[in-house]
């Protein structure tokens with residue numbers, strides 16, 4: 001070794017190349033995780049899509065997996081975040097325009113998502129596996145860039161609410177469901193493809209929207225489908241370039257739901273005026289505005305005074321998309337971490353071959369797979385709302401899953417970042433973006449406690465939802481003794497809901513774990529299900545990731561989770 005060093009040194013000091021600037025060779029750095037197929041390289045996703053009813057869509061999903069893994073798409077995700085949206089209140093001649101300027105990559109991502117029906121496919125081709133296929137596509141798309149998915153989700157989720165008002169659905173639905181993207185800031189009457197946003201939250205209350213103070217004044221006749229003018233404000237209004245928004249406001253008969261266009265039918269700007277854009281810690285590519293409504297035209301949707309039940313159908317679907325989005329963030333994080341560990345060596349061995357790193361990575365992988373399994377089961381339930389069991393399961397398991405999956409995401413994102421080491425902290429890696437995006441889904445669309453309270457509300461108002469939930473998880477009874485014991489305790493504790501509000505998180509945590517375990521035990525690789533039961537269903541003494549017991553087949557779990565890109 002010494003000889004080799006001396007001879008290198010001698011060559012350098014005596015040779016003619018001493019002025020060369022070559023200081024070192026870059027070694028032991030992994031290749032960029034790009035130009036891979038997000039579907040083909042994701043065993044758990046392929047299995048779930050097939051199992052839950054979207055086997056027919058395999059080829060389409062495979063094509064989408066290839067597209068979303070291209071270096072070009074991934075680059076767009078970075079660009080859309082590097083150049084923040086910019087708000088312009090007026091044009092240079094002083095006309096009010098309320099326009100937000102996005103980087104072209106944002107528009108490209110939107111166009112790709114909308115042209116592939118991420119907002120429309122379950123409505124235009126409903127039935128067996130439609131929601132499952134869409135969820136699988138959204139899962140891959142969101143791994144590229146999550147923030148711009150906000151308007152895609154809201155446009156998708158608006159359909160059941162708009163259908164409450166046939167006269168409005170007739171005018172808007174075909175354009176909402178068009179697989180095109182038209183970002184122009186012009187009246188919707190000049191567009192054949194539109195996007196929809198949602199504005200409920202006000203300064204004095206987001207969870208408790210009954211506190212909304214925005215007022216709706218009838219222009220002529222009152223009631224469903226009629227025109228009103230809205231006066232007030234909205235404290236959060238994401239994707240403010242949407243063509244119309246579903247809004248809550250107080251009319252004479254109470255809190256009601258309205259559809260408010262960006263432009264009036266006469267071609268003038270509707271006075272929903274943006275004050276500024278929020279300066280957010282994450283979710284950067286998506287603009288979120290604060291708005292004042294100065295007599296903004298809007299039409300009432302659904303029954304007067306029934307605004308919350310009307311818009312809640314949209315909210316239920318946005319909550320479902322939060323599950324897909326958070327599961328996708330986790331998947332991208334473990335894909336990056338396991339890819340890194342497969343290529344990077346330390347202390348003479350690949351990280352992926354070192355027992356402690358295997359323990360951490362495998363633990364992250366089972367968390368990610370459990371989130372996906374839950375999400376895809378919910379997608380199947382959405383496909384079969386004609387069946388009572390699926391309807392009841394959707395009602396109860398949606399808040400459970402929204403709460404749990406979104407809440408598990410930030411810690412996983414951070415831990416995956418640590419697996420990558422210092423490079424994982426750098427802004428030219430996707431990890432900081434995954435981390436900063438990770439709390440958002442947990443907070444919007446009803447924060448954690450609100451989901452837990454909603455779970456209790458469902459169990460109180462419709463105890464049959466709990467029966468459906470328990471019968472669903474009981475399908476895995478007998479597969480694992482730890483699971484059976486866990487379920488016995490849960491069943492007992494849900495039997496008496498008298499002081500449930502204080503312990504709601506504990507109940508909902510365990511409901512989520514029970515459903516995840518049941519799905520993994522029935523459908524996943526035995527190593528995954530076994531490790532999940534060992535660490536999530538029994539007190540095992542460790543709180544951080546990397547606490548899998550010694551008899552876990554971590555290699556098998558990692559093989560399943562690691563994308564192979566050389």
Ligand SMILES: Cc1cc2nc3c(=O)[nH]c(=O)nc-3n(C[C@H](O)[C@H](O)[C@H](O)COP(=O)(O)OP(=O)(O)OC[C@H]3O[C@@H](n4cnc5c(N)ncnc54)[C@H](O)[C@@H]3O)c2cc1C
Pocket residue numbers: 198199200201204205206207208236237238239280283288440443444445446447448449450
């Ligand atoms: C990036 C971003 C974009 C957003 N975009 C939109 C949008 O487009 N449209 C829109 O309408 N809103 C939007 N929101 C707002 C979001 O939906 C609200 O922030 C959220 O619903 C919480 O409301 P809040 O901020 O008023 O908090 P609060 O309602 O004050 O809640 C604060 C905390 O108290 C908890 N809490 C509330 N009530 C109870 C209770 N009874 N028991 C126990 N705990 C309770 C909540 O869970 C929460 O953790 C957005 C938010 C973010 C972060």
